Amino acid sequence: MTQDDLKALVGRAVLDHIPDGAVVGVGTGSTVNQFIDALATRKDRIAGAVSSSEASTARLRSHGIRVLETQDVASIPVYIDGADEIDPRGHMIKGGGAALTREKIVADLAERFICICDESKRVAVLGAFPLPVEVVPLAVPRLIRRFAALGGQASVRPGVTTDNGQCVLDVRGLTITDPLALEAEISLWPGVLTVGIFARHRASLCLLGTPGGVVTLDFA
Numbered sequence: 001m002t003q004d005d006l007k008a009l010v011g012r013a014v015l016d017h018i019p020d021g022a023v024v025g026v027g028t029g030s031t032v033n034q035f036i037d038a039l040a041t042r043k044d045r046i047a048g049a050v051s052s053s054e055a056s057t058a059r060l061r062s063h064g065i066r067v068l069e070t071q072d073v074a075s076i077p078v079y080i081d082g083a084d085e086i087d088p089r090g091h092m093i094k095g096g097g098a099a100l101t102r103e104k105i106v107a108d109l110a111e112r113f114i115c116i117c118d119e120s121k122r123v124a125v126l127g128a129f130p131l132p133v134e135v136v137p138l139a140v141p142r143l144i145r146r147f148a149a150l151g152g153q154a155s156v157r158p159g160v161t162t163d164n165g166q167c168v169l170d171v172r173g174l175t176i177t178d179p180l181a182l183e184a185e186i187s188l189w190p191g192v193l194t195v196g197i198f199a200r201h202r203a204s205l206c207l208l209g210t211p212g213g214v215v216t217l218d219f220a
């Protein structure tokens, strides 16, 4: 089985976790694209979707799935998204697709975050994947120095402007043993829009694609 096969597997499997009539929160990325394609087969059984990126919105609309504005929705039962890394407590690194700010906004509306990913994303400790941080460009030099003081090497992701018109730093060399504390600290730094640590908004469930089938990790 290829990695794409595993993504398709979990993209379909997660349909069983979507209540009929729900507004569904939809993340961003190649795994979520598989989910959106699977969701299209059930579009008459949901009330619509709240999307975390222009890319996902376009894909949802191409399937005729109704997309609601985030600001028009008070809460949603479930948010489905991928991850770049997920640890044994459901904490994640996200933002490989530069959609982290809207992803966190939509995740914050959701009662449950269900992570869908292939088994390569499962780690003991977060940090091997460079940590994405969406930042205001004029803060970049100061933020690079702040990350260096933590032992991280931050660099601007070349050629990327986010849906919010900002840039993304990728921070290498961090070993994130306390995701909650690091998320809280970095979130306070002036110029940081969103840090790609999802600890406060961790997954309650993860559907992990493996060659043996879907493994369900329950973090609730």
Ligand SMILES: O=C(CO)[C@H](O)[C@H](O)COP(=O)(O)O
Residues within 6 Å of the ligand: 027, 028, 029, 030, 031, 032, 081, 082, 083, 084, 093, 094, 095, 096, 097, 098, 099, 100, 103
């Ligand atoms: O956080 C994300 C986008 O900002 C994605 O969920 C993450 O990068 C995983 O993507 P993929 O499913 O393509 O591996």
